[in-house]
Structure formats: structure tokens, C-alpha cells
Amino acid sequence: MTAGPEVAPATGSTPALPADLDLEQLYQQAPCGYLVLAEDHTISAVNDTFLHWTGHHREDLVGTRFDALLPVGDRILFSTHCLPQLAVIGAVGEIVIDVLGTGGVRRPALLTAARTPATDGVPASTRVIVFSAHERRRYEQELIAALHRAEESDDRRAGAEAELRFLAHHDPLTGLLNRSGLLAEADALGGPGAGPSALLIDLDGFKAVNDSLGHAAGDELLVVVARRLRAAVRESAVLARPAGDEFVLLEVFADPADVEPLVERLIGALSAPVLVHGVEVVVSASIGVAVGAGADDTLEDLLRRADLAMYRAKARGRNRWEQYDPSSTDPAVGRLQLLGDLRRGVVAGELRLHYQPRVEVRTGVLAGVEALVRWNHPTRGLLPPSAFIEAAEESGLIRTLGAWVIDEAIAQAVRWQAEDPHAAPVEMAVNLSARQLADPALVGAVTGALARHRLDPSLLVLEITETALMGDPAGALATLSALRALGVGLAVDDFGTGYSSLTYLKHFPIDELKIDRSFVAGLGTDHGDSAIVASCIQLAHALGLRAVAEGVETETQRLALLDLGCDLAQGYHYAAPLAADVLRSWSRALSR
Numbered sequence: 001m002t003a004g005p006e007v008a009p010a011t012g013s014t015p016a017l018p019a020d021l022d023l024e025q026l027y028q029q030a031p032c033g034y035l036v037l038a039e040d041h042t043i044s045a046v047n048d049t050f051l052h053w054t055g056h057h058r059e060d061l062v063g064t065r066f067d068a069l070l071p072v073g074d075r076i077l078f079s080t081h082c083l084p085q086l087a088v089i090g091a092v093g094e095i096v097i098d099v100l101g102t103g104g105v106r107r108p109a110l111l112t113a114a115r116t117p118a119t120d121g122v123p124a125s126t127r128v129i130v131f132s133a134h135e136r137r138r139y140e141q142e143l144i145a146a147l148h149r150a151e152e153s154d155d156r157r158a159g160a161e162a163e164l165r166f167l168a169h170h171d172p173l174t175g176l177l178n179r180s181g182l183l184a185e186a187d188a189l190g191g192p193g194a195g196p197s198a199l200l201i202d203l204d205g206f207k208a209v210n211d212s213l214g215h216a217a218g219d220e221l222l223v224v225v226a227r228r229l230r231a232a233v234r235e236s237a238v239l240a241r242p243a244g245d246e247f248v249l250l251e252v253f254a255d256p257a258d259v260e261p262l263v264e265r266l267i268g269a270l271s272a273p274v275l276v277h278g279v280e281v282v283v284s285a286s287i288g289v290a291v292g293a294g295a296d297d298t299l300e301d302l303l304r305r306a307d308l309a310m311y312r313a314k315a316r317g318r319n320r321w322e323q324y325d326p327s328s329t330d331p332a333v334g335r336l337q338l339l340g341d342l343r344r345g346v347v348a349g350e351l352r353l354h355y356q357p358r359v360e361v362r363t364g365v366l367a368g369v370e371a372l373v374r375w376n377h378p379t380r381g382l383l384p385p386s387a388f389i390e391a392a393e394e395s396g397l398i399r400t401l402g403a404w405v406i407d408e409a410i411a412q413a414v415r416w417q418a419e420d421p422h423a424a425p426v427e428m429a430v431n432l433s434a435r436q437l438a439d440p441a442l443v444g445a446v447t448g449a450l451a452r453h454r455l456d457p458s459l460l461v462l463e464i465t466e467t468a469l470m471g472d473p474a475g476a477l478a479t480l481s482a483l484r485a486l487g488v489g490l491a492v493d494d495f496g497t498g499y500s501s502l503t504y505l506k507h508f509p510i511d512e513l514k515i516d517r518s519f520v521a522g523l524g525t526d527h528g529d530s531a532i533v534a535s536c537i538q539l540a541h542a543l544g545l546r547a548v549a550e551g552v553e554t555e556t557q558r559l560a561l562l563d564l565g566c567d568l569a570q571g572y573h574y575a576a577p578l579a580a581d582v583l584r585s586w587s588r589a590l591s592r
């Protein structure tokens, strides 16, 4: 350190008063009345504040007795109480008196006095300080008010901070934690032993709700889902909505076996239909579970594993849960492999169609078949559509695959007719995916295949899932109308699992409703399922449509359908999907 301001050395223990300080002014304008009394209690000095407050003039006061300024009662108090106290202990604390102003006006005041005894020829004197009680009270009130204001603003600031913290950590729509809130809470969950387990809950078909009913309806659905999840889990569980239609639950399980009942409870909680904007929506979710391994697990690790498991739950048909299995390969890698294989398999002729009979419930007569694609994989064997259709659909390969299915199904229907010209013609039902429905080339491809194989269009039924229809109702309506104009029959597949609006359903040119197998499963045993199937059949008939039950597996179900007046049924109770030649012998045996 070199240069710097020079500091003057301190001169003494008491700091010197500033040279320009006007002590006279301080005395005159002090916030209180200030008087000096001589030994005989006459006033020898008085400041401006006192004069201003009482209205007296200095020349009228100096030389008069101080107690002459007090009303009689206070004068007695002064002489019998204050003066003796001043003489004995030299001071009087705050006493309440009235001081007479000009015109005899009483001014309430607080009086403090101190006596300076005589020294070295200087006579004794008494200093009297008079505070206006009104002023004093006003000061006090102002102080208290200022204190309140300070406290309130502290409270407000604390409140605002808490609100900000809440907003930063919560999803405004559902009130659940958001991603950063999840991270913060996850830290708090850590403890000795196994770390928390993560459940990733992803709604199935949420996009369809948003697309068909609007975002406001989608939001409403998310709020209901959040409320149901919250009600289904323990208070200590951390529940978050980090994004879109994805929810995360973190929970510490004492026993890994506790996971399953919880997940089942969550699936159950979501299964009751939700009324959104006047439309009944059935919610389901695919849930991925990653059980906490240990203290080293980061939340990211845990969520990634839950995500992989959730992906598998989606791939295996949704509305189900899967637990992360470290031995399974990354599905993203598996998926690419699958697509490559499938692309090659389509070209190499590895696809097959199997045909599941559709039977008239009343008579038991074969009415038609549903063509179902199989992939005869060179190493994995015969694969059902659930193993590859979703991948095909996401890649665009579905166009090639779908066109092949339509062509082959039509060709087979014609082959059967040629083999058995006297048998009643069999209706051929073929599934269309959402992607195919949106494909502008679809109508042309169907027209071409019908013409090429010379099949009566009324023998072809195209099945479109409810979800695919509701994904783009306006586009679907145009395509369906064009298909209908060809004379082709149209069916709504998996009815009850999507989000149909009755208004649309009424306007779509459809011929049949295929009631989803999940409802048929509980038919005759589950009250709710029976009621749903009954109302689906009634709805179909009210709209002039054929009712078709999917997944009929028992005699009980068949009898219930017969009772409810269902038109057609299919399922293992009648027959599994059969290869073309097997189906032919099956139908011959049936008609014999």
C-alpha cells in the first residue's frame, strides 16, 4: 500500500462536536418542551418548542413559577410528589400532567425532570422536559404502524418467496410436482437401504383426446388423472407430471413385492371412464416400473429404466405394466433390428394371413372371417401382429404391408369362391391402421385390388379402430365416404377403448361396431362389463349397425351375447385364426 487518504489521528476519547453544529438551534427546536428552573422553581429558560406548543410568550414565563402553568390538581401533585422526589433522588420519571396553555387550555403532557445540585458557586437548577402526550401517542402509533408495515412486508415477501418456490416446483395444471420439483423431492426421499422405486405412467391414446376433443378437454382429463393417482398412492409418495401425459411416481418400498398391488391399484384407479366436455372417455395407461437398486442410483438412471419398461408395456399392447429387466436389450435397438427384418420379410414373402371365423350368434353359421396378418420370422417363428404392426406403423412400412394384406385377403376370398362355388360367399374383414386411413393412396389401392381379383365389394369389410377414427375425424369421414361409395362395408374396431363422440359416430358411414374384447371378457360374470356390452349392442342397433363381439372365449359369453341380441361373434370359443386351407375344412365341418 502506498498512497491513500491521510487519516487524522484521534484527538480524544469523546468525538469532538462538528464546528458548525448550532447547539442553540438544537435546543430551541428539540421535539419536546425544555425548561430550566431556578432553585426557587421559577423559570429561567424555556425553548421555542414549549412556547409554540402552549402559545405563551417567553417574556411572560421567565421569572414566573413553573407550577403556575399547572392546573390545581397537578400543581398539588407537583409540589407533594415531584419536588420531594427531585430533592431526594434528583430525578422524576415520566409523570402524566396537564400544562395550561394560553386561555387556560389544558394540554396533556408527559413530564420528566432532573435536578443539578449546586456546585462551586453555581446555584442548583432543575431541567424539565415536557412531551406533548398527543404528539407522543402519535409517534408511538406511527412507530407501531411502521413496525406492522415492516412485519407485513416481511410476511408478504416470505409469502411471495414461498409462492415462487411452489410455482417453480409444481405443474400449474394439476398441482403435482414438475420436473424440477421431482428432482428436488427425489433428494429428500434418499435414506438408508434401498433407494426409491420409480413408476413411469404414460397415458394411452392421449393425443387422440387432444385431437378430437380439443386441448381444454385434454387438460381436464389430465387433472382428473392427477387427482386419481394422488388418491391411489400413499401420502409420502412423490408424484409428478414432468411432461405432457406422463406422470412419475417415486416411492420407497420396504418389500419389492409391494410394487405389484400398487401398480394394479393405479391401473384400476384410471380405468373408470372420465366425463370430459360431455364425452365419456376411457383412460388407460402403460406403466414402467424400475425398482430402486441402491444409494448410487441417480434419479436419471431410475427414470431411464422406468422409461424402457414403459416402452415395453406400450409395445405389448398398452393398458398394462412392465418392470425393468436388465437382461432385456434396449428396445430402441431391438426396434431398428425389427424394422430391418420386417422390410426384408415383406419382400421375401414371409407374411401370412390367418382367418378367424365370424359367426352368426343366433344360428352359429359362418358369416365371414377376419384376416389377421402373421409374420413367419426365419428365427423367431410365427409372430402375431402385436409383435410388429406398431413398428411398421411408425416407420411407414405399414403402407406396403397394408397394401399386401388387402390384396392377399381379397385374392383369398375369391379363391375360396372358386374352390366351392355352391357355398355361400364369405365376407372378408380386413384391418386398416390409422396410417393407412390417412394415406391418400388407400382408396385407389382398394379399388384396384377389388377390380383385379373381381370380388363383389359388398363382401369386403374394412375395420378401423375407434382411436384411428377419432385421431382425425374429418379426414376419416372423407376417406370412409369414398370407401363406402365403392360398396365396401365399414366397421369400427375395438369399440369402447377409444374416445368416440356419438356425434361423429352417427355421421360416419359405418356398418358395424366391433365390441372390444376387454368388455366381452367379463360378460356374464362382471356386472360392469355386461352392462357395457349390452349398451354397445343397443347403441349399434339404434344406429342401424351390426353388433360384433370380439374375443368370445366361453359358452357363458356366447349365451349372454345370444340373450343380448348380438349379431356376430368371433373368438377362441368358435375358432382361433386359421390358415386358409384349415379354415376351409373347419367351415365344411361346421356346415355338415
Ligand SMILES: [Mg+2]
Pocket (backbone or CB within 6 Å): 370, 431, 463, 493, 494
Ligand atoms: Mg379387428
